[in-house]
Amino acid sequence: MNLWKPAFPVALSAFTLLVLSAHVQAADTKVDYQKQLPAGPAGEATFEPPLDRDIPDNQYGEMVRLGRDLFVNTQQLRGKNVFNDQNCVNCHLDAGRAAHSAPMWAAFGMYPAYRSKNDKVNTLTERLQGCFTYSMNGIPPEAGSETLVAMETYIHWLSTGAPVNQALPGRGYQKLEKPEGGYDRNRGARLYTEQCAVCHGDDGNGQRVAGQVVFPPLWGDGAYNWGAGMHRVNTAAGFIKASMPLGKPYTLSDQDAWDLAAFINSHERPQDPRRRSQDSLDSTAETFHNHDGFYGKEVDGKRLGDHDNYGENPGVASQ
Amino acid sequence: MTKTIKAAFFALAVPVALNAGLVIAAGDSSRGQTIATQGNGAGALACSMCHGPDGKGNDAAGFPNIAGLNAQYMSKQLHDYAKGTRKNPIMQPFASALSDEDIQTVTTYYQNLGSQTTAVTHQTADPDNQGEWLAMRGDWDNVIPACNQCHGPNGMGVGKSFPALAGQHSSYLKAQLNAWRRGTRDNDPNQLMKVIAERLSDKQISVIADYYAKLPGQLAARSNEKESR
Numbered sequence: 001m002n003l004w005k006p007a008f009p010v011a012l013s014a015f016t017l018l019v020l021s022a023h024v025q026a027a028d029t030k031v032d033y034q035k036q037l038p039a040g041p042a043g044e045a046t047f048e049p050p051l052d053r054d055i056p057d058n059q060y061g062e063m064v065r066l067g068r069d070l071f072v073n074t075q076q077l078r079g080k081n082v083f084n085d086q087n088c089v090n091c092h093l094d095a096g097r098a099a100h101s102a103p104m105w106a107a108f109g110m111y112p113a114y115r116s117k118n119d120k121v122n123t124l125t126e127r128l129q130g131c132f133t134y135s136m137n138g139i140p141p142e143a144g145s146e147t148l149v150a151m152e153t154y155i156h157w158l159s160t161g162a163p164v165n166q167a168l169p170g171r172g173y174q175k176l177e178k179p180e181g182g183y184d185r186n187r188g189a190r191l192y193t194e195q196c197a198v199c200h201g202d203d204g205n206g207q208r209v210a211g212q213v214v215f216p217p218l219w220g221d222g223a224y225n226w227g228a229g230m231h232r233v234n235t236a237a238g239f240i241k242a243s244m245p246l247g248k249p250y251t252l253s254d255q256d257a258w259d260l261a262a263f264i265n266s267h268e269r270p271q272d273p274r275r276r277s278q279d280s281l282d283s284t285a286e287t288f289h290n291h292d293g294f295y296g297k298e299v300d301g302k303r304l305g306d307h308d309n310y311g312e313n314p315g316v317a318s319q
Numbered sequence: 320m321t322k323t324i325k326a327a328f329f330a331l332a333v334p335v336a337l338n339a340g341l342v343i344a345a346g347d348s349s350r351g352q353t354i355a356t357q358g359n360g361a362g363a364l365a366c367s368m369c370h371g372p373d374g375k376g377n378d379a380a381g382f383p384n385i386a387g388l389n390a391q392y393m394s395k396q397l398h399d400y401a402k403g404t405r406k407n408p409i410m411q412p413f414a415s416a417l418s419d420e421d422i423q424t425v426t427t428y429y430q431n432l433g434s435q436t437t438a439v440t441h442q443t444a445d446p447d448n449q450g451e452w453l454a455m456r457g458d459w460d461n462v463i464p465a466c467n468q469c470h471g472p473n474g475m476g477v478g479k480s481f482p483a484l485a486g487q488h489s490s491y492l493k494a495q496l497n498a499w500r501r502g503t504r505d506n507d508p509n510q511l512m513k514v515i516a517e518r519l520s521d522k523q524i525s526v527i528a529d530y531y532a533k534l535p536g537q538l539a540a541r542s543n544e545k546e547s548r
Contacts, residue, residue, distance in 0.1 A: 051446065052446040052456075053446035053447060065443070069443055093459070093464075094456070094457065094459040095456065097459065098459055194509075195509065198480050198508045198509060198511070199469065199480075207477050207478050209471045209472065209475055209476070209477050210471075210472065210475065212471070212472050214468070214469070214471050214472070214477045215469075215477070245509060245511065246464050246468060246469065246511070247462065247463070247464050247511060247514055247515045248509075248510075248511070248514055249462065
């Protein structure tokens with residue numbers, strides 16, 4: 001995003017030709033913030049993470065357990081690092097172990113990695129901080145904080161025996177080719193009522209008991225924000241195909257998964273935090289949202305993302 | 320005191336709104352109790368004959384604990400018995416003899432007897448406790464999510480579609496899981512329970528049923544332990 005700002009002082013300097021060429025250059029070298037890491041290779045996931053009963057009884061093991069417990073009950077960090085109703089385990093099923101549910105054992109060896117999302121090489125720490133910023137609509141824990149050390153230790157332990165710098169089958173979410181005829185959010189709406197509403201509610205708000213989230217919200221203030229990977233229709237379609245409805249993986253057609261993803265992700269959710277440093281919805285959409293998503297698009301007469309509702313996120317850490 | 324308030328309420332409410340739901344509702348709770356303890360006088364015998372005076376059922380006989388169960392969940396079950404979409408030779412004639420209004424009042428009565436577990440302090444599942452692990456973490460190698468993922472923390476139940484499991488009798492839970500497995504019960508939404516029951520082993524069914532039956536006692540013991548510390 002910094003690339004754009006230097007363009008303006010140059011523009012003001014009245015060297016028209018230079019300006020023009022600078023603009024052309026900027027367009028040519030425009031960072032692709034949209035490109036995702038390549039999908040994992042095809043084939044059955046064969047990697048087997050270690051079992052919880054084999055977590056060692058030492059300081060390392062204590063950190064593994066702490067990280068695991070944060071992973072399955074991330075709401076412990078509500079109001080500090082988490083400002084919505086999500087837990088890591090909602091999208092990374094079986095405590096980050098399930099294949100095609102972006103399993104942790106397939107992620108560990110892939111970092112550090114270049115990510116176009118922020119145009120730099122990201123460590124695993126930074127990748128996890130990204131999850132907090134977007135998926136948890138939160139404020140990332142600091143590098144080296146107990147929270148992140150614990151989560152990284154858990155992920156390290158889950159990856160025991162996994163190769164480094166090699167994409168494993170089962171990594172990330174299932175890659176689903178976009179249907180030839182595209183996707184249809186109205187058809188998705190009907191499917192949602194039939195297949196999803198029993199758990200996530202007609203209003204997409206999920207369900208809670210005794211103050212605990214059981215079924216996570218899919219849109220609204222409690223959901224992942226407009227910057228989270230899951231708001232992309234392709235990502236959500238892949239997740240839905242391989243993991244939803246719970247206990248019935250691979251029962252929906254590819255078309256169903258895309259239509260459902262389109263319906264779910266064409267609802268309001270907390271603002272993309274990158275909007276704070278952008279001048280307009282247009283520039284945010286243009287810079288960060290040139291992908292299969294509904295951010296900035298008009299749905300039912302309203303432009304999605306045209307608001308300054310950041311959910312519960314106060315914007316800065318409270319300390 | 321309560322009586323005085325109720326009487327005053329009636330005095331005010333009756334003349335103002337003869338058709339008010341309030342008046343019916345006031346009659347409801349006693350009507351629900353009457354059906355539960357004496358039957359509806361139209362063919363449905365007293366629920367308490369089998370489910371006990373407090374709705375807690377009977378493990379040896381396989382009669383479920385219905386105290387505190389979600390009213391809408393119970394209402395659906397009674398309608399399903401009446402329609403035959405849930406099959407049970409004892410419940411079918413009683414459910415058929417209940418009017419829609421009877422069903423609403425009697426299920427509300429039992430929901431309000433509420434004795435289901437509400438303690439939801441987070442605890443970590445023990446990998447060596449098979450029941451606890453299945454309840455809290457599932458058996459994903461066999462595509463079995465954790466029971467609590469739908470039935471809520473400590474199996475306390477979630478909304479109208481996912482009934483409470485904690486405190487339910489082991490015999491009843493086993494019978495239901497086996498019924499889903501065999502296909503003799505299939506009134507769950509979207510077959511969500513059926514597909515999972517089919518993947519459960521005999522051992523898992525036995526272990527999980529015992530786990531939930533004993534859970535309220537274990538939670539109480541755990542919280543007593545904490546208090547006495």
